[in-house]
Amino acid sequence: MNEIPQFYTEEFPRLNIADMDILSHTAGPGTRLVLWLQGCKQNCPGCCNQNFLAIQKQHLVLPEEIIGLCRKANVEGISLSGGEPLLQAIALAPLIQKIKAEGKSILLWTGYTLESLQAISHPPEIAQILGMTDILVDGPYVQEQRASLLWRGSQNQHIHLLSRRYPTTILEHKPHTSLSFAHNTLCLTGDPNEHVLASLAQKLQAYGIKITQPPAHTRE
Ligand code: SF4
DSSP states (O other): OOBOOOOOGGGTTOEEEEEEEEEESTTSSSEEEEEEESOOSOOOTTOSOGGGOSOOOOEEEOHHHHHHHHHHHTOSEEEEESSOGGGGHHHHHHHHHHHHHTTOEEEEEOSSOHHHHHTOOBSTHHHHHHHHOSEEEESOOOGGGEEEETTEEETTOEEEEOSSSSOGGGGGSOOOEEEEEETTEEEEEEOOOHHHHHHHHHHHHHTTOOOSSOOOOOOO
16 A cells, blocks of 8 residues: 545645544543544445545534634543544644644544554655554454454454553553434444343333344444
């Protein structure tokens, strides 16, 4: 792989995001602003974020808006998911730089492996982003290797502590799941085990709500 393509570059410095939310513990250490960036070219079978894969403009946001949200919610850091965040590396690098200057941490999920990223020299923002990332969760979701793991959905994915901000004991944390309801949508984040899903289905059924399709895993 020689390079990672860049999309929406005409919108610089704005980022094209599919969604954002503030979550506790399900998307990294502490309370975090999670950005799901729009677009991914990998099409992994079983990807839970199907709506975020198309290369199309969704919500264009300026770095200042994101920084303002971080300050207002006093988050520990931001978590970048998708879609594939690195398809917007050119806009992402300066945002991360500003977030780091606020003393906040960066967690990045990518469908590329760390090894393949280190072999890539273009665009240069990729190396800059890796240099500023505290926690990297790498690799595509592989359905056949599905597992309920801390911050990842399949066994081939790995957590890399790229800075000294967090101790290795953080990797011993148990996976969390959160449930929220907004805009008429029930959103399940994390990777609940079958017992949690069964219990949730039972409780919803008591209110006359039936789950017709099991919630998918969260890779990122
Ligand atoms: S699992 Fe990740 S890398 Fe794979 S298609 Fe979904 S967003 Fe892209």
